[in-house]
Amino acid sequence: MLKNRHTTISLIVVILFGFVLFYIGTDGFKAFTAETARLKELKEEKPVFPQVTMEDSKGRTYSLSEFENKYVLITFLYTSCGTVCPQLEKNMAELYERLPQYVGKEIVFLSISFDPTRDDPDRLETYRKAFGSDGDTWRMARIVDKDELDLLLERFGVIVIPDGNGNFTHNSAFYLVDKTGRLSEVMDYTRIEEAADTIATLIESEKGNKK
Known part of the structure; x- marks a missing residue:
């Protein structure tokens, strides 16, 4: 009887200890996966878009300052992708269509390739046409x-991991950079309506603050 009691107490201690470790490791249950933890950290840190030179499908080169005083909605892709990227850009196109009153005025769209060797301007131009990008208010570029x-x-x-055969394993999202060049939001690319609402709310809130 005493032995069973000790066993039960030991089991409870182990469970409680594991519970505490899980709580700490998930930052109070807010980060159940590495991806969730990454997104949480990004939203808290709000990193600044670095000084990089982009080349778009028209062969134009510029930095983020090209879009001064505008929000920039960004996706990361590679055009040889046959899985996530086409859906990502299809959703980007749908989001673009949902925000006509803001596109070009308060916000521009930017798809950045992380496969610059293959994704030259000609290839980016083909990809741009495939998804209905106008090449101006929605540009496709490489670094x-x-x-x-x-x-x-x-x-x-x-996160971009090459598989050695010309393809990549990578995560995907909508990244919203604010007018100061700082990351404002990271949004689930599968939740198009939610992303549109988030962007519209931010823009309208900013307009209201200026009145």
Whole structure:
């Protein structure tokens, strides 16, 4: 009887200890996965978009200052992707269509390739046309300099793992950069309506504060 009691107490202690470790490890149950933890950290840190030079499908080169005084909605992709990226950009196109009153005025869209060797301007131009991007208020670009590209991916928590066969395993989201060049929101790319509402609310709130 006493032995069973000790066994029960030991089991309870182990469970409680594990519970505490889980609580600490998940930051109070707010981060159940590495991806959730990454998103939580990004939203808290709000990193600044670094100084990088982008080249778009028209062969134009510029930095983020090209979109001064505008929000920039960003996706990261590679055009050879046959899985996530086409759906990501399809959803980007739908989000673009949901915000006509803001596009070009308060917000621009930007799809950045992390496969700059293959995704030259001609290839980006083909991809742009496939998704109905106008090449102006929604641009597709690459960052040729590897160090600059790596810095941006690291700062925004974008994980890109080559498989050795020309493909990549990577995470995907909608990244919203505010008018100061700081990451404002990271949104689930599958929740298009929710993302549209978030963006519209931010823009309208800013307009209201200026009155």
